[in-house]
Amino acid sequence: xxxxxxxxxxxxxxxWQAVSPQASPRTGFPAWALVLAGLLVGYGTSMxxxxxxxxxxxxxxxxxxxxxxxxxxxxxxxxxxxxxxxLLHFWT
Amino acid sequence: MSPPGRPKGEYRSAQHEGDLMxxxxxxxxxxxxxxxxxxxxxxxxxxxxxxSVAQMTDPRKVLAFLDVAGAWxxxxxxxxxxxxxxxxxxxxVVLRRQxxxxxxxxxxxxxxxxxxxxxxxxxxFGIGWGLAGYWPGPAxxxxxxxxxxxxxxxxxxxxxAVLQRWRARxxx
Numbered sequence: 001x002x003x004x005x006x007x008x009x010x011x012x013x014x015x016w017q018a019v020s021p022q023a024s025p026r027t028g029f030p031a032w033a034l035v036l037a038g039l040l041v042g043y044g045t046s047m048x049x050x051x052x053x054x055x056x057x058x059x060x061x062x063x064x065x066x067x068x069x070x071x072x073x074x075x076x077x078x079x080x081x082x083x084x085x086x087l088l089h090f091w092t
Numbered sequence: 093m094s095p096p097g098r099p100k101g102e103y104r105s106a107q108h109e110g111d112l113m114x115x116x117x118x119x120x121x122x123x124x125x126x127x128x129x130x131x132x133x134x135x136x137x138x139x140x141x142x143x144s145v146a147q148m149t150d151p152r153k154v155l156a157f158l159d160v161a162g163a164w165x166x167x168x169x170x171x172x173x174x175x176x177x178x179x180x181x182x183x184x185v186v187l188r189r190q191x192x193x194x195x196x197x198x199x200x201x202x203x204x205x206x207x208x209x210x211x212x213x214x215x216x217f218g219i220g221w222g223l224a225g226y227w228p229g230p231a232x233x234x235x236x237x238x239x240x241x242x243x244x245x246x247x248x249x250x251x252x253a254v255l256q257r258w259r260a261r262x263x264x
Contacts, residue, residue, distance in 0.1 A: 011137050014236035023150055025239040033223055034244035040220025041227060041245075042252025047260075048213025049201065051227045055172060060179035061200070068206055069214040076218025081158040084223065 029091070044073075124194040131194060140233045146171045149233045151225025151241070158222050213256075 045051045048069050050058070055073075058066020084090045122128070147153045148171055156165035191197050221227055226234070226245055234242035 011133065011140065011236065014140075023147070025234075025237070025241060026150075026152055029151075029224070029241060031244050034241055035248040037220040037224030037226065038231070038245040038248025039252040039255075040216050040223065041231070042220075042249035042254075043256045044213045044215070044217025044220060044252075045228055046213070046253040046256035048210050048217060049203075051217060052229055054214075056175045056179050057183075058201070060176050060183050062180075063201070065201070065203060065206060065210055069210055072211060072214035073218035073221060076215045077158045077222035078160055080219045080222025081155055082161055085159055086161055 033090075048073075123196070127194045139229060140236060142175075143230050143233045144237065149230045149237055149239070151230075154225040154227075154230070155222075158225075 041051075048054070049065075050069075051073070054063075054066035054069040059070060143149055146167065148168065153165060153167055156163060157168035186192075187198065217227075224241075224245060226241075228249060231242060231245050231249055235246060
């Protein structure tokens with residue numbers, strides 16, 4: 001069972017897609033940005049001890065560490081999006 | 093060497109550091125292995141369905157939330173706010189128990205100090221999040237939605253996490 005979870009962590013979404021198809025995927029987004037973003041998200045969440053673990057579970061347990069982590073990744077996300085869209089005009 | 097009389101449904105694990113009741117020097121044993129797997133599968137399925145119903149699997153929607161200077165889309169705030177409210181109520185009930193149903197004790201984070209790892213890691217994650225519009229949950233859910241972007245993002249996500257763990261082991 002645990003092996004099945006590791007093999008198909010996406011089972012819920014796959015079932016949902018069969019019932020109710022989602023909006024078509026974004027196209028034309030550069031692969032280098034996906035890879036760079038993936039590396040940063042993987043490295044950062046591993047180092048900080050989670051994403052949902054802080055943003056949902058930690059805040060729900062009134063953890064100060066989680067509140068700080070959530071404020072930081074939200075701020076960094078907003079700043080990066082602002083820079084890419086409105087300063088560098090990489091994409092809209 | 094495994095402890096004698098291991099109950100049915102248990103299996104060995106050298107890595108798991110959870111409910112280890114085995115004496116030192118023996119092979120650790122995970123209790124309720126199948127039940128725990130079933131709970132993990134169910135939780136993952138509910139999480140995946142939730143993310144895709146809320147369209148959090150669409151990076152355009154996520155970036156529209158982060159783009160406070162553009163056409164701001166508050167969806168993520170409601171998704172996260174709803175999840176936090178429900179989780180806060182559920183934690184209050186669940187943590188009244190002595191232990192989880194399928195474990196010998198709860199495994200809650202014990203760290204309370206705001207350290208450099210927390211700060212640096214959160215900022216790096218935020219930069220990656222703002223760059224492409226995925227966090228780990230929706231990235232894995234996107235695999236199930238046959239989103240080709242996940243084929244780039246998810247391997248990089250795993251590689252980043254493995255690299256971090258490898259570096260942390262070398263210089264803790």
